[in-house]
Amino acid sequence: MCNDRIWILMTRKLSGEATSTELKELDMLLSPLQEYNNTVFTKIAGVWNETPAHDRDFMEATYLAHLERMKDKGVVISTDEPMLVEDAIDNKRLSKRWISLKMVAFAAIFIAFMAGAWFLLTAKPSFGKDTYTASAIKEIKTPKGVRTKIKLPDGSDVWLNAGSKLNYDKKFDGGIREVYLTGEAYFDVVHNAEKPFIIHTSKVNVKVLGTQFNVKAYDDDKTTETSLIKGSVEVFLKNDPSKKYLLRPNQKLVLSNESLVLPANLAVKEEASGIKFNPQGEITELSYLHDEKVDVESSWTRNILSFEDEQFSAVAKKMERWYDITIVFRNKRWEREYMSGSFEKENMEQALIALKYTTGFNYRSEGKRITIY
Amino acid sequence: MNVGSGLENDGTIRELQYQISMYEDQSAYKSLFFLLFPSLQNFAFSIVKSRVLAEEIASDMLLEVWVRRHKLTEIDNLKVYLFVSVKNAAVARLKQENRFSRFSIEDLQVEFVSEYGNPGQSTELHQLENIIAKAVKDLPPSCQLIYKLAKEDRLKYKEIAQILDLSVKTIDNQLAIALKKIAHAITSHSSKKSEQ
Numbered sequence: 001m002c003n004d005r006i007w008i009l010m011t012r013k014l015s016g017e018a019t020s021t022e023l024k025e026l027d028m029l030l031s032p033l034q035e036y037n038n039t040v041f042t043k044i045a046g047v048w049n050e051t052p053a054h055d056r057d058f059m060e061a062t063y064l065a066h067l068e069r070m071k072d073k074g075v076v077i078s079t080d081e082p083m084l085v086e087d088a089i090d091n092k093r094l095s096k097r098w099i100s101l102k103m104v105a106f107a108a109i110f111i112a113f114m115a116g117a118w119f120l121l122t123a124k125p126s127f128g129k130d131t132y133t134a135s136a137i138k139e140i141k142t143p144k145g146v147r148t149k150i151k152l153p154d155g156s157d158v159w160l161n162a163g164s165k166l167n168y169d170k171k172f173d174g175g176i177r178e179v180y181l182t183g184e185a186y187f188d189v190v191h192n193a194e195k196p197f198i199i200h201t202s203k204v205n206v207k208v209l210g211t212q213f214n215v216k217a218y219d220d221d222k223t224t225e226t227s228l229i230k231g232s233v234e235v236f237l238k239n240d241p242s243k244k245y246l247l248r249p250n251q252k253l254v255l256s257n258e259s260l261v262l263p264a265n266l267a268v269k270e271e272a273s274g275i276k277f278n279p280q281g282e283i284t285e286l287s288y289l290h291d292e293k294v295d296v297e298s299s300w301t302r303n304i305l306s307f308e309d310e311q312f313s314a315v316a317k318k319m320e321r322w323y324d325i326t327i328v329f330r331n332k333r334w335e336r337e338y339m340s341g342s343f344e345k346e347n348m349e350q351a352l353i354a355l356k357y358t359t360g361f362n363y364r365s366e367g368k369r370i371t372i373y
Numbered sequence: 374m375n376v377g378s379g380l381e382n383d384g385t386i387r388e389l390q391y392q393i394s395m396y397e398d399q400s401a402y403k404s405l406f407f408l409l410f411p412s413l414q415n416f417a418f419s420i421v422k423s424r425v426l427a428e429e430i431a432s433d434m435l436l437e438v439w440v441r442r443h444k445l446t447e448i449d450n451l452k453v454y455l456f457v458s459v460k461n462a463a464v465a466r467l468k469q470e471n472r473f474s475r476f477s478i479e480d481l482q483v484e485f486v487s488e489y490g491n492p493g494q495s496t497e498l499h500q501l502e503n504i505i506a507k508a509v510k511d512l513p514p515s516c517q518l519i520y521k522l523a524k525e526d527r528l529k530y531k532e533i534a535q536i537l538d539l540s541v542k543t544i545d546n547q548l549a550i551a552l553k554k555i556a557h558a559i560t561s562h563s564s565k566k567s568e569q
Contacts, residue, residue, distance in 0.1 A: 004546075004549055004553075007548075007549035007550075007552045007553045007556075008545050008546070008548075008549040010549075010552055011523070011545070011548040011549055011551075011552050012545070014524075014552075015523050015524075015529075015530070015548075017529065017530050039559075039563070040556045040559050040560060041556075043501055043559055044505075044552065044555055044556060044559070046498065046501070047498070047501055047502055047505050048524055050498075050502070052411075052525050054407075054411050059407055059410075059411075062410065062428075063403060063406055063407070063410075065428075065432075066406065066410070066432045066435065066436075069429075069432050069433075069436070070432075070436050070439070073436065075436060075439060075440055077399060077402070077439060175388050175391070175392075193404065194385060194388070194404075196400070209400075234400075
């Protein structure tokens with residue numbers, strides 16, 4: 001039976017079940033059979049370690065068929081389509097969704113609680129295990145007029161725009177990669193399907209696997225904007241976790257920070273385009289600068305201050321952060337004036353003069369304070 | 374493009390389980406589906422011997438995962454749980470089709486994955502795979518199934534024993550038989566070659 005023992009030990013070794021004593025025993029049994037060992041066993045091991053592969057397209061199709069089956073049985077799980085607001089208001093669906101909404105709400109409270117704990121204890125919500133490690137939080141802050149680039153522990157790059165703040169756990173080794181953002185940042189996230197990357201802002205959470213995108217979430221701005229350059233991202237509303245938006249490349253999601261109050265520029269656009277305005281958010285295509293290579297949203301990472309068809313009030317906010325100045329409107333009429341432009345090498349004075357000629361306002365500067373009239 | 378399968382990563386499954394349960398994470402659910410569906414469908418097929426039925430059974434069991442997502446973290450070993458559920462559903466289905474038929478571990482039709490991950494693999498390795506596949510086909514069905522669960526689905530001995538209601542010792546012996554046959558096929562092939 002000594003012969004059979006070899007086979008038992010061999011399979012145990014292949015499947016990773018063998019103990020160290022068993023491995024030693026196997027070596028001893030095999031040593032007189034050196035030649036056999038080298039040919040047959042290595043061949044078997046080679047084939048054993050091959051992992052079966054499934055065609056990704058085939059699997060995607062199988063998954064879709066599975067979702068269809070689920071739908072037939074009354075189990076709806078929304079997929080790639082961003083949830084439409086109409087869906088949520090639909091009365092027929094409301095009752096069905098109620099229980100799951102409650103659970104989502106519960107999850108949201110739980111997340112909010114964890115996030116709160118994160119800030120209060122400066123410790124990280126971890127998976128299952130309560131490993132609170134104090135002062136493991138890294139904070140990067142840029143003053144007005146200063147922009148910076150950071151490399152996260154997972155290799156992802158983050159450009160942090162002026163007047164912004166980014167927090168994350170130094171170790172960055174949890175089940176999910178999490179950062180907390182106030183202000184504006186451009187992310188180039190290293191792909192890792194097993195560790196989603198989540199950006200928490202005051203209004204939304206953005207979830208990605210690996211991709212390039214810009215998040216603009218200044219607390220004093222009227223809107224929170226997510227612009228996708230490459231890949232795909234999901235945006236979750238913090239005050240309504242049942243809603244989520246899925247962005248495709250070259251799309252920009254604009255969400256109003258003041259709930260129920262329409263951002264003025266969007267309201268005007270709605271009239272002009274005739275597109276029904278969604279009070280929660282609007283997805284638009286990204287605009288590109290003249291050379292068609294640099295999009296407006298991420299141009300700041302290349303030291304270009306740009307704006308496309310934006311009201312002076314929003315442009316002024318950008319300029320305040322960019323040049324570290326304060327802009328005051330004496331004449332409120334100019335705040336609503338639309339303007340486009342991009343500045344690369346211009347200083348604050350040159351930029352203001354250029355805008356003055358295209359728009360027609362006057363300005364006066366006293367140190368860092370600019371008055372528009 | 375191909376995606377790797379094999380269920381070696383237990384930690385991944387646990388994490389997905391948690392994500393689905395706590396955050397209703399749909400992408401985690403999808404990942405879980407990609408990880409488990411092919412293995413579960415193949416396992417169901419070995420019992421019901423119908424592709425359509427097998428797909429239905431595996432799909433139903435994974436549907437339950439979503440329906441009961443809030444209690445998902447209570448399941449200790451989701452992989453084993455799903456294999457056992459698939460087995461029970463498949464056996465029940467068999468009885469439903471023909472009330473005289475009884476499930477026997479010797480009456481199985483085991484299918485192996487024919488596609489392997491490495492497209493640039495050598496013809497030698499490919500040839501070797503064919504020899505092994507042939508040798509495995511000649512094994513008794515229960516032995517084939519245990520070999521498949523260990524090699525392809527990367528299940529642990531204890532897990533296979535749990536799923537099939539067998540002792541770990543039986544798994545040990547059955548796999549030893551399989552390996553011995555495989556080794557024999559390889560040796561006789563290479564000796565035939567050298568005679569030519």
